[in-house]
Amino acid sequence: MLSGKPAGASLLLLYFLLYIAESYPNIDSSSMGCEECKLRLNKSFSRDRPIYQCMGCCYSRAYPTPLGSMRTMMIPKNITSEATCCVAKHSYEIKFGDITLRNHTECHCSTCYFHKI
Amino acid sequence: MSIKMDKAVFSCWLLFLLFCPAVPMCLPTDFMLYVEKPECDYCVAINTTICTGFCFSRDSNMRDILRPRFLIQRGCTYDRVEYRTTILPGCPAYTNPVFTFPVALSCHCGACRTDSDECTHRASTNGARCTKPVRQVFPYPGQSNYMIPF
Numbered sequence: 001m002l003s004g005k006p007a008g009a010s011l012l013l014l015y016f017l018l019y020i021a022e023s024y025p026n027i028d029s030s031s032m033g034c035e036e037c038k039l040r041l042n043k044s045f046s047r048d049r050p051i052y053q054c055m056g057c058c059y060s061r062a063y064p065t066p067l068g069s070m071r072t073m074m075i076p077k078n079i080t081s082e083a084t085c086c087v088a089k090h091s092y093e094i095k096f097g098d099i100t101l102r103n104h105t106e107c108h109c110s111t112c113y114f115h116k117i
Numbered sequence: 118m119s120i121k122m123d124k125a126v127f128s129c130w131l132l133f134l135l136f137c138p139a140v141p142m143c144l145p146t147d148f149m150l151y152v153e154k155p156e157c158d159y160c161v162a163i164n165t166t167i168c169t170g171f172c173f174s175r176d177s178n179m180r181d182i183l184r185p186r187f188l189i190q191r192g193c194t195y196d197r198v199e200y201r202t203t204i205l206p207g208c209p210a211y212t213n214p215v216f217t218f219p220v221a222l223s224c225h226c227g228a229c230r231t232d233s234d235e236c237t238h239r240a241s242t243n244g245a246r247c248t249k250p251v252r253q254v255f256p257y258p259g260q261s262n263y264m265i266p267f
Contacts, residue, residue: 055175060192083192085174115190
């Protein structure tokens with residue numbers, strides 16, 4: 001009976017902390033829970049008018065290359081990596097001083113072009 | 118004494134919740150790999166572990182000017198990998214029945230290494246399909262680079 005009370009308190013604290021974690025905005029989610037890919041305000045450029053930037057989490061996976069696919073490769077690779085990245089679906093040009101920026105208006109998970117090394 | 122133990126357990130829980138992600142991200146996941154060679158009688162189903170999940174990425178407002186700078190693009194990929202070997206059943210003696218496959222020990226969100234990995238957006242076929250009878254292989258736990266007899 002005495003051990004039941006701390007267990008109940010632990011559960012209550014667990015629910016409370018999960019609620020707090022889910023309500024945290026604008027945190028680099030690489031080491032924490034993952035927020036969806038969406039528009040967020042770019043505070044560095046948002047002075048006269050709001051500049052939005054696409055950021056968030058997208059699905060990806062890496063798995064052993066199927067045997068059939070490996071036979072068609074010029075250089076066979078044991079592992080296939082499928083990745084999608086949060087990028088702007090629509091944007092428009094906007095002037096920020098002498099610099100031309102792109103203000104993002106819609107985001108989606110699509111092809112990653114700069115994730116290879 | 119029991120109250121002190123309960124407090125210690127409580128503190129551990131608190132630290133665990135603060136430093137661990139609330140939502141699972143890029144993690145090792147069970148996966149059934151289907152291997153079929155034209156010269157063999159069976160399609161072999163091998164239970165392995167792959168990396169799947171969600172990774173953070175960020176587009177840049179200055180991509181036209183600065184290209185990949187300030188871009189964050191990562192994929193869920195293998196961190197530590199172990200290669201295991203199995204013998205495919207029903208293969209003629211003149212063929213090589215040995216098949217080696219990767220097993221994910223840990224995963225991370227990182228760049229795709231073009232020297233070892235095939236980096237794609239989405240594979241053209243959604244998994245291998247068997248045209249022959251399926252036989253399953255169960256790898257021994259804790260075994261690495263061992264010949265797994267079918």
